[in-house]
Amino acid sequence: IFSKNTAIIWNGYRINIIDTPGHSDFGGEVERILSMVDAAVLIVDALEGPMPQTRFVTQKAFLNNLKIILVINKIDRPGARPDWVLNKTFDLFVNLKANDDQLDFPVIYTSAINGISGIDYKNMKKD
Template sequence: MTDPQYIRNIAIIAHVDHGKTTLLDGLLKQSNTFRSNQAEMAQTLIMDSGDQERERGITITAKQTTVYYQSTDTDSAVDYKINIIDTPGHADFSGEVERTLNMADGVLLVVDAQEGPMPQTKFVLSKALELGLTPVVIINKIDKPARRIAEVEDELADLFLELATDESQLKYPVYYAVAREGKAWAALPSDASQPASLAPIFQAIISHIPAPQVADG
């Protein structure tokens, strides 16, 4: 049984098509949950597996999976158990979003670098902050020609200022990603085509998302 201090329960939330499921797919692959020689993994999104979901390109019901990630930030390598819940990114499934968030201790908020926060972003973020969940922001698709990263960061700051339930929620970390290529950075790279992995996202989950509270007895 994993020590609770090495467990993280997170939900991935975003507006539809901002890259949430693609990011989760990359986290699954890079956690070695699946063998690297499974070539079909490069062609098929793991989590959006239902026929209706593949056809519509959206996540309809929440799906949970567990991955293990070995952190090397301490003196000795530690295996973390990360329970990841992929949540619907469409307003039609708002009840499912709320149910999902109740199972998490923190959220990865994925936002498109061109579109910025959208109406569904506001909805899911408000629910997460009401529940006191710790947010980690990921600005995705930073390789888009029409990206507007500085403006999106300002829009996110305004959104958090509007929705935060306490001052601590305004101190959220921001990461930058090209999820479809399995790359992320803790600081905005000068060249998004440079080699990278999703290790910064794993470290963000471990460093910023709290371990679950375990009742005494």
């Protein structure tokens, strides 16, 4: 399994978006890609929270001194618990020995299926 790449142009900047495999069996591919990027977007389910593979990839990102943008997706799911997910993700970051800069991460809440997002899950909009 290899990483997938796409690119967008935003405000005159080319942003490469790379989707890495999340499983530890593909650690070499994850390490290869993380050595080439400036930051990482971590997408976590609003009901389930961080999964075991989240730990593996996030640890690799921190070892590469990357900052993470946290996206809590599927905020529309019945039983979604975004506050719990945020706390669990923060706890994971602390357990992985994230530095102070890495612990100060932005959070974006989304419902991809509905095409809405925002920094406050109670007030998301289409954009």
